[in-house]
Amino acid sequence: MKAIIITGGAGFIGSHVVRLFVNKYPEYRIINVDKLTYAGNLANLKDIEDKPNYRFVKADICDFATIHRLMEEEQVTSVIHLAAESHVDRSIKDPFTFAQTNVMGTLSMLQAAKLYWETLPEKYEGKRFYHISTDEVYGALELTHPEGIESPFTTKASSEHHHAYGEKFFTEDLKYMPHSPYSASKASSDHFVRAFHDTYGMPTIVTNCSNNYGPYQFPEKLIPLFINNIRHRKPLPVYGKGENVRDWLYVEDHARAIDLIFHKGAIAETYNIGGFNEWKNIDIIHVLIKTVDRLLGRKEGEDLDLITYVTDRAGHDMRYAIDSRKLQRELGWEPSLQFEEGIEKTVRWYLDNQEWMDRITSGEYEKYYEDMYKNR
Numbered sequence: 001m002k003a004i005i006i007t008g009g010a011g012f013i014g015s016h017v018v019r020l021f022v023n024k025y026p027e028y029r030i031i032n033v034d035k036l037t038y039a040g041n042l043a044n045l046k047d048i049e050d051k052p053n054y055r056f057v058k059a060d061i062c063d064f065a066t067i068h069r070l071m072e073e074e075q076v077t078s079v080i081h082l083a084a085e086s087h088v089d090r091s092i093k094d095p096f097t098f099a100q101t102n103v104m105g106t107l108s109m110l111q112a113a114k115l116y117w118e119t120l121p122e123k124y125e126g127k128r129f130y131h132i133s134t135d136e137v138y139g140a141l142e143l144t145h146p147e148g149i150e151s152p153f154t155t156k157a158s159s160e161h162h163h164a165y166g167e168k169f170f171t172e173d174l175k176y177m178p179h180s181p182y183s184a185s186k187a188s189s190d191h192f193v194r195a196f197h198d199t200y201g202m203p204t205i206v207t208n209c210s211n212n213y214g215p216y217q218f219p220e221k222l223i224p225l226f227i228n229n230i231r232h233r234k235p236l237p238v239y240g241k242g243e244n245v246r247d248w249l250y251v252e253d254h255a256r257a258i259d260l261i262f263h264k265g266a267i268a269e270t271y272n273i274g275g276f277n278e279w280k281n282i283d284i285i286h287v288l289i290k291t292v293d294r295l296l297g298r299k300e301g302e303d304l305d306l307i308t309y310v311t312d313r314a315g316h317d318m319r320y321a322i323d324s325r326k327l328q329r330e331l332g333w334e335p336s337l338q339f340e341e342g343i344e345k346t347v348r349w350y351l352d353n354q355e356w357m358d359r360i361t362s363g364e365y366e367k368y369y370e371d372m373y374k375n376r
Contacts (some may be wrong), residue, residue, distance in 0.1 A: 008083030015044035061105035071116035075222040092181035102185035137187040139177030140317035169323035214251035215349040230292040240312035242282025245275040245319040249275035250342040274322025297308035
């Protein structure tokens with residue numbers, strides 16, 4: 001039986017990956033390792049918490065002794081490593097925490113897996129260390145079509161889509177050029193993962209993904225934050241002029257890609273995962289206002305006056321655009337949802353799960369789950 005540690009499994013993307021693996025592969029044992037910091041929320045996994053092939057372990061990935069002991073105890077055959085500090089604004093204020101979690105935490109996971117697997121008769125055979133990273137390690141792309149050459153809202157998400165805001169994309173062979181403490185910490189962790197393959201022969205895979213959206217995302221990120229603010233008619237703070245462009249991917253499509261790459265991806269390879277779906281921040285915000293107002297029975301555009309322009313963030317990259325054609329060509333993956341369908345599902349989910357949102361914004365969920373699991 002495969003025993004897979006999924007780190008950060010109580011977080012946004014991690015909870016979707018845990019749910020997919022627990023439900024799709026009852027023959028696997030899934031061990032969710034999460035420190036339950038502010039962004040980790042076990043309410044994200046209530047529907048699977050009693051499944052026989054699922055175990056939650058509250059642990060810090062930087063705690064090498066605990067992670068190494070868990071590897072041996074669970075006879076872990078693979079690691080899917082998602083745990084990370086991921087908010088750029090927080091990294092600007094506190095770069096030390098990002099270096100500790102993202103760099104030293106990844107090194108702790110790598111070394112624990114290495115030391116355990118090297119004690120086994122088969123050593124690395126049948127093992128896999130899969131590290132999930134970000135497109136931000138590549139730096140930034142130029143915005144060569146500031147107005148866009150076609151509406152991304154009506155464009156099919158596929159590799160045939162000519163990106164609306166420029167001709168250049170992030171490809172797997174690009175030189176790393178991180179611009180924020182967050183992206184620098186993720187770039188460093190990527191290098192450690194590859195170094196463990198090159199030095200020790202560890203079977204590693206790295207993927208770099210574009211912006212995710214969907215249910216269970218912590219509401220400091222743009223889409224859930226703005227859905228909640230529109231609902232409560234609070235200001236919508238927009239950096240600069242809102243001209244920055246991002247490539248958006250529905251989180252369940254990302255989880256499907258992780259599943260596919262984990263099982264069929266080539267060792268020592270890098271795969272980019274993106275939505276072929278570029279949007280200016282200000283255009284995303286207009287779509288969110290329109291969708292929330294419609295679903296709440298308000299007049300169209302009623303909440304446009306909530307938009308408030310604020311001083312731009314330091315080192316704010318202008319454009320990210322992932323080229324996922326390698327993943328599509330080699331493994332047959334592509335996004336399943338059109339953006340208009342994904343954003344509709346996302347807005348409906350947040351509006352229908354106000355209790356989940358309220359617990360997070362009040363901080364109540366942290367104490368609730370801390371008390372529940374502190375004696376386990």
